[in-house]
Amino acid sequence: MRKIEHLGIAVKDLKKSNELFRKLLGEAHYKEEEVSGEGVLTSFFQVGDTKIELLEATREDSPIAKYLERKSEGIHHIAFDVEDIHAEVARLKDEGFEILNEIPKSGADNKLVVFLHPKSTNGVLVELCQEKNN
Numbered sequence: 001m002r003k004i005e006h007l008g009i010a011v012k013d014l015k016k017s018n019e020l021f022r023k024l025l026g027e028a029h030y031k032e033e034e035v036s037g038e039g040v041l042t043s044f045f046q047v048g049d050t051k052i053e054l055l056e057a058t059r060e061d062s063p064i065a066k067y068l069e070r071k072s073e074g075i076h077h078i079a080f081d082v083e084d085i086h087a088e089v090a091r092l093k094d095e096g097f098e099i100l101n102e103i104p105k106s107g108a109d110n111k112l113v114v115f116l117h118p119k120s121t122n123g124v125l126v127e128l129c130q131e132k133n134n
């Protein structure tokens with residue numbers, strides 16, 4: 001794990017939250033991107049060498065919609081940058097973590113992503129991400 005790539009925050013209204021986080025961070029988001037496979041519309045803010053990812057649900061069965069039903073807005077996941085996602089998945093599986101998708105899927109911002117079940121990580125949803133073209 002090289003660094004915290006981003007923190008994911010579940011929000012109800014991306015437009016309003018973009019404005020709120022612009023005020024908070026002093027700089028606007030640098031991109032919005034829909035990831036249809038995950039049922040989310042994301043927006044990214046650069047903070048030093050890491051990022052904040054805001055996530056709004058785009059459909060009822062989106063993980064973000066389910067999360068907001070059960071809990072409230074707030075930190076949804078922590079994402080770590082990894083050099084070799086397949087090697088990390090194998091290592092973490094060996095260590096007994098529950099991998100939600102062993103085959104990396106397409107995330108936002110040109111990344112391959114894998115999630116670990118929060119039940120195996122002290123209640124924190126963990127995302128691994130690897131830059132697609134490295």
Ligand SMILES: C[C@@H](C(=O)O)C(=O)SCCNC(=O)CCNC(=O)[C@H](O)C(C)(C)COP(=O)(O)OP(=O)(O)OC[C@H]1O[C@@H](n2cnc3c(N)ncnc32)[C@H](O)[C@@H]1OP(=O)(O)O
Nearest residue numbers: 008035038063067076077100107108113115118123124125
């Ligand atoms: C675009 C991409 C990117 O960055 O590139 C993204 O981030 S996409 C981000 C959106 N995509 C994802 O999150 C994909 C991975 N997530 C999932 O597969 C799912 O959301 C799960 C994490 C498995 C949760 O789904 P579901 O609630 O249906 O599952 P379940 O019944 O197995 O487990 C339910 C238990 O997990 C807890 N739980 C659910 N979501 C949680 C979260 N984000 N953080 C911590 N705990 C969480 C529930 O409160 C419940 O706890 P109790 O049992 O104690 O009540």
Ligand SMILES: [Co+2]
Nearest residue numbers: 008053079127
């Ligand atoms: Co994420």
